[in-house]
Amino acid sequence: xxxxxxxxxxxxxxxxxxxxxxxxxxxxxxxxxxxxxxxxxxxxxxxxxxxxxxxxxxxxxxxxxxxxxxxxxxxxxxxxxxxxxxxxxxxxxxxxxxxxxxxxxxxxxxxx
Amino acid sequence: xxxxxxxxxxxxxxxxxxxxxxxxxxxxxxxxxxxxxxxxxxxxxxxxxxxxxxxxxxxxxxxxxxxxxxxxxxxxxxxxxxxxxxxxxxxxxxxxxxxxxxxxxxxxxxx
Numbered sequence: 485x486x487x488x489x490x491x492x493x494x495x496x497x498x499x500x501x502x503x504x505x506x507x508x509x510x511x512x513x514x515x516x517x518x519x520x521x522x523x524x525x526x527x528x529x530x531x532x533x534x535x536x537x538x539x540x541x542x543x544x545x546x547x548x549x550x551x552x553x554x555x556x557x558x559x560x561x562x563x564x565x566x567x568x569x570x571x572x573x574x575x576x577x578x579x580x581x582x583x584x585x586x587x588x589x590x591x592x593x594x595x596x
Numbered sequence: 597x598x599x600x601x602x603x604x605x606x607x608x609x610x611x612x613x614x615x616x617x618x619x620x621x622x623x624x625x626x627x628x629x630x631x632x633x634x635x636x637x638x639x640x641x642x643x644x645x646x647x648x649x650x651x652x653x654x655x656x657x658x659x660x661x662x663x664x665x666x667x668x669x670x671x672x673x674x675x676x677x678x679x680x681x682x683x684x685x686x687x688x689x690x691x692x693x694x695x696x697x698x699x700x701x702x703x704x705x706x707x
Contacts, residue, residue, distance in 0.1 A: 488638075515693040526600075526684065527639070527697040534693070542694070574638050578693055584629065585686075585695065587638030 486510050490575050490588035497565040497595045505560040505591050507575030514580045516558040517542070518550065520571040521590075527574065533558055534580065565595045599623050600687055600698035608704045609675055617670045617701045619685035626688050628661055628668045629695070633682040675705045 491506045509516065517532035529542030533552040547569060549561040558577075562569060572592050576585040603618045619628070627646040631639035643652050645661035645668065652659045656679075658671040672679055682702050686695040 517693075519697075524699060526699040527686075529694065529696075532694060576638070580693060584641045584644055585631075585639075587640070589636070589638050 488575055488577055488586050488588035490573075490591050492591060493589070494592050495594070497562070497593065499565060499567060499595060501565050503562050503565065505562070505573055505575075505593075507558045507560065507588060508556050509558075509575075509577040509586070510556065511577065511586065512555060513577035513586070514555070516552065516575065516577045517585075518548070518558070518560045519574045519576065520544065521574060522571050530560065530573075562593075567595045569593065570595045599689075599696045600685055602683075602685060602698040602701050604701060605699065606702045606704075608706065611676060611705055611707050612674050613705075615672050615675060615703070617672075617683055617703070619668045619670075619687075619698050621666050621687060623687070623689055624665050626665070626690065628665075628688070629686045630659055630668070630670055631684045631686065633684060633700075634680075639682075639684055672703075675703075677705050677707060679703060680705050 488509045514535050518530040519527040521527050528544050530548050531550040533539045536555050539550050572590050574590050575588045578585045600621050629644045630642045633639040643659045648663045648665045650661045656673045660669050682700045684700045685698040
């Protein structure tokens, strides 16, 4: 049972480049979400989804897009990377009636 | 604005000592969770509390949810080096799955 798988683990981008952070879960969880973690700021919600075809914005959505075409996958797209997007990104999933999250191991992104 | 404030921010203690970490808010939460995160990994769920005044124990860890459901505490008895990590509280303010995370408490337990 792989749980939540995130790829890549590390990425360096130049300002203005775009990229997609991948997230896949094999637990048939309806709810999936993306967080970014910055020192002293805790985890902040970027986007979330309650099921295939349904997405919504979190606390810090600007500069990011998401889509949910299948239950398993929830990719996060950076449209035009900025240094302020340097962070560690975590994908998490849960059942809709179960509030406990399962997190991936994260993607460490540096924008130069 | 950070809805959940954790204290202390950093804690360095010796093996065998007891400690308490606090998670406070002005908001009422329908449930509150505690996670532990180790370097290079994602947070791992320790416990969920849902009832005001609820106390849950997980081996040497005791979690309490405040009567008014606005605060919580984590108490560790006889800390061990394996308890070292970042402890995060997270609250749910509605009926859905969205969580607001606290800023975290970095715990280091030394031999």
